[in-house]
Amino acid sequence: xxxxxxVLPWLGLLALVLLPALAGKFYVELVAKIMIMAVFALSxxxxxxxxxxxxxxxxxxxxxxxxxLVLATPDKYAAASLWTSLPxxxxxxxxxxxxxxxxxxxxxxxxxxxVTLALSQMVYFVFHDxxxxxGSDGTYLYVKPELKLGGRSLxxxxxxxxxxYAMLGLLLLTFAFLRLLLASRFGxxxxxxxxxxxxxxxLGFNTYAYKLAAFTxxxxxxxxxGYFAAAQFGFINPEMLSWxxxxxxxxxxILGGLGNLFGAVVGAFTFVLLQDLFSSLTKHWLLLxxxxxxxxxxxxxxxxxxxxETWHAWLARMRRG
Amino acid sequence: MAETMxxxxxxxxxxxxxxxxxxxxxxxxxxxxxxVIGTNGAGKSTLxxxxxxxxxxxxxxxxxxxxxxxxxxxHRLARLGIGRTFQRSNVFAEFTALENCRLAAQARNPxxxxxxxxAARCATSSEAAARALAAVGLTARGDMPAGLLxxxxxxxxxxxxxxxxxxxxxLLDEPLAGxxxxxxxxxxxxxxxxxxxxxxxxxxxxxxxxFAVADVITVxxxxxxxxxxxxxxxxxxxxxxxAYLGDAEFGPLAPLAGRGSx
Numbered sequence: 001x002x003x004x005x006x007v008l009p010w011l012g013l014l015a016l017v018l019l020p021a022l023a024g025k026f027y028v029e030l031v032a033k034i035m036i037m038a039v040f041a042l043s044x045x046x047x048x049x050x051x052x053x054x055x056x057x058x059x060x061x062x063x064x065x066x067x068x069l070v071l072a073t074p075d076k077y078a079a080a081s082l083w084t085s086l087p088x089x090x091x092x093x094x095x096x097x098x099x100x101x102x103x104x105x106x107x108x109x110x111x112x113x114x115v116t117l118a119l120s121q122m123v124y125f126v127f128h129d130x131x132x133x134x135g136s137d138g139t140y141l142y143v144k145p146e147l148k149l150g151g152r153s154l155x156x157x158x159x160x161x162x163x164x165y166a167m168l169g170l171l172l173l174t175f176a177f178l179r180l181l182l183a184s185r186f187g188x189x190x191x192x193x194x195x196x197x198x199x200x201x202x203l204g205f206n207t208y209a210y211k212l213a214a215f216t217x218x219x220x221x222x223x224x225x226g227y228f229a230a231a232q233f234g235f236i237n238p239e240m241l242s243w244x245x246x247x248x249x250x251x252x253x254i255l256g257g258l259g260n261l262f263g264a265v266v267g268a269f270t271f272v273l274l275q276d277l278f279s280s281l282t283k284h285w286l287l288l289x290x291x292x293x294x295x296x297x298x299x300x301x302x303x304x305x306x307x308x309e310t311w312h313a314w315l316a317r318m319r320r321g
Numbered sequence: 322m323a324e325t326m327x328x329x330x331x332x333x334x335x336x337x338x339x340x341x342x343x344x345x346x347x348x349x350x351x352x353x354x355x356x357v358i359g360t361n362g363a364g365k366s367t368l369x370x371x372x373x374x375x376x377x378x379x380x381x382x383x384x385x386x387x388x389x390x391x392x393x394x395x396h397r398l399a400r401l402g403i404g405r406t407f408q409r410s411n412v413f414a415e416f417t418a419l420e421n422c423r424l425a426a427q428a429r430n431p432x433x434x435x436x437x438x439x440a441a442r443c444a445t446s447s448e449a450a451a452r453a454l455a456a457v458g459l460t461a462r463g464d465m466p467a468g469l470l471x472x473x474x475x476x477x478x479x480x481x482x483x484x485x486x487x488x489x490x491x492l493l494d495e496p497l498a499g500x501x502x503x504x505x506x507x508x509x510x511x512x513x514x515x516x517x518x519x520x521x522x523x524x525x526x527x528x529x530x531x532f533a534v535a536d537v538i539t540v541x542x543x544x545x546x547x548x549x550x551x552x553x554x555x556x557x558x559x560x561x562x563x564a565y566l567g568d569a570e571f572g573p574l575a576p577l578a579g580r581g582s583x
Contacts, residue, residue: 177436186433188440192424195413202373202407203486204399204428213433 004308009262016168020161028164029232034272035167036229039174041252041264043221046178048250049259050187051214052194055104056113056246057120058222061097063241064123065089065223066230070133070141079143082155086145090223096123097219101212117243128238138237141230157231167228171265174221178261181217190214194259255296257303266304323350325387326520327403327490332371332381341367343544344381349490349520354512356523356531359541365524366408368541369492372522373405374398385490399428404488408495408524410475414468418459418478421467422450425485453485458507473500480508484515491521497530509534532556540564 016035020028040062047053068089073080104115126132133139144157157163181187192200193207200207230236239245248271256267274292278285300310327349334342342364349355357365370376372383374395382391385401393401413421420441426449427440441447454460457477462470467478480496493512497505505527512521512534525531531538532552539549540561548558555561 181436183439183441184436185427185431185438185440185443185446186436188420188424188427189431189433191416192413195415196411198375199407199411199413199482200424201395202375202399202405202411203425203482204396205431206396210433 032164032167035171038265038268040225041268043218045264046218051190055116057116059245060120060123061093061219061222062226065093065226066236068092069230076142079146082145082147089227093223094220098216101215124241257305263303263305323352335379353536354521355537356535363541364544402489404483405492406479412467419463422453422485425482453481457481473504
């Protein structure tokens with residue numbers, strides 16, 4: 001199965017590269033959306049899978065960047081420049097993550113989960129209960145941001161195929177960045193914190209600072225995802241920052257398998273495709289989804305990307321009787 | 322007199338009504354192995370936790386190389402040169418033995434911002450890690466996940482990780498517990514080699530080992546210091562003999578009785 005592990009990611013990449021040539025607009029847009037969710041899930045995997053920080057408030061950073069893009073596009077007919085609005089949106093998400101992380105990381109375990117949930121819900125209610133960007137109804141983004149250099153357009157986000165390849169590039173870039181980060185000293189220290197934080201402190205690591213840096217980086221990457229989600233949907237509402245969204249992305253990471261980055265991507269694809277499939281079958285699709293999640297965590301406790309290990313362990317148990 | 326590296330004065334720690342460490346003063350000097358002995362619950366591990374900054378003292382003070390460090394957080398103390406081991410092996414179970422030591426050495430050379438550099442390629446940390454593993458005789462186990470090592474090997478890894486941070490003060494909490502005779506001998510040899518440049522605090526139950534390597538012995542009982550001084554002095558101290566079961570012939574200090582009266 002280790003051969004499959006080597007080959008499958010490349011086959012997946014090949015399929016993603018070829019998809020616009022083979023499938024219709026509906027699927028191109030759906031998969032573009034999934035790739036945005038995969039970037040979002042990757043950012044959460046840095047916290048949950050790598051550092052061992054289970055955050056239930058990650059959507060706040062995703063949603064805030066969406067709002068920043070809309071607020072940076074005040075005119076219905078004039079597009080925002082991607083050069084300025086993307087850094088602005090990401091900076092806002094990173095700052096919010098820094099602030100929330102600074103408070104939440106003073107707690108541990110289940111308290112950390114509760115504090116991230118509570119603080120992100122505060123952000124949700126700021127956009128839900130005020131008149132900012134349409135309040136609880138949300139608002140439209142009439143024109144997508146432009147990417148221009150010297151008056152020439154480099155990328156037309158209105159074109160489904162161009163948007164698709166831009167998101168594929170973003171996903172690959174995010175994945176490569178996190179791979180690099182995991183192998184660096186910083187990444188090894190984060191893994192050490194997940195494994196044994198007390199020992200890391202005793203060795204001389206300021207674990208609070210490391211966790212806060214990871215939390216901020218994860219928030220910034222979630223912001224990138226949120227920015228492009230708003231650019232694709234052309235519509236935002238407070239649900240994008242709500243805890244449902246946080247729970248969905250956490251489910252994606254758990255379904256796919258924690259801490260190996262591939263899991264976040266596989267989880268995002270599985271989750272969104274199943275959501276699509278189940279909701280086309282019945283309006284009670286959440287029941288089916290819930291059933292699937294329960295089965296998956298029971299049968300594949302390591303996630304889909306560790307299915308081979310789970311299978312081998314099961315075979316070994318059977319053989320022993 | 323050798324230079325004092327770590328000094329505690331009037332150190333007290335209460336947990337509710339329990340006084341775990343009661344007005345303890347202790348000086349660790351360069352070139353000395355300072356053993357702390359006492360029955361279970363005498364406050365030895367709490368003393369190490371206080372000296373390493375893991376818990377804050379209720380009262381009293383700690384100074385490192387003449388600078389007050391009372392209440393300093395553990396990671397800062399570690400970077401100032403205090404290395405410690407834990408009573409229960411406290412390693413990164415899923416990392417290899419070498420990676421455990423490399424991560425320990427990395428604490429001295431963190432470069433956390435250098436995201437483009439692979440940690441495994443860091444020559445400084447990798448060499449320090451290899452030296453630390455070699456010092457405890459674990460080189461052959463370098464690629465094995467720490468969780469799969471034998472109990473004794475994990476105890477050795479515990480010490481190697483501490484060494485990899487290149488500490489000037491070592492706080493060792495029962496490093497020999499669960500080790501075989503050969504492993505124990507190797508660790509005692511290692512401590513002798515390490516001591517000229519460092520101050521070593523050794524909490525240990527193995528009295529043969531303690532009397533073989535210690536330059537100074539402090540005996541604790543009920544959180545307080547019962548006696549402190551050269552091994553000979555402590556061995557013949559009536560209060561120590563009294564505290565250990567009244568009769569030293571059969572107690573944990575039996576080896577001490579044999580040599581003391583002989």
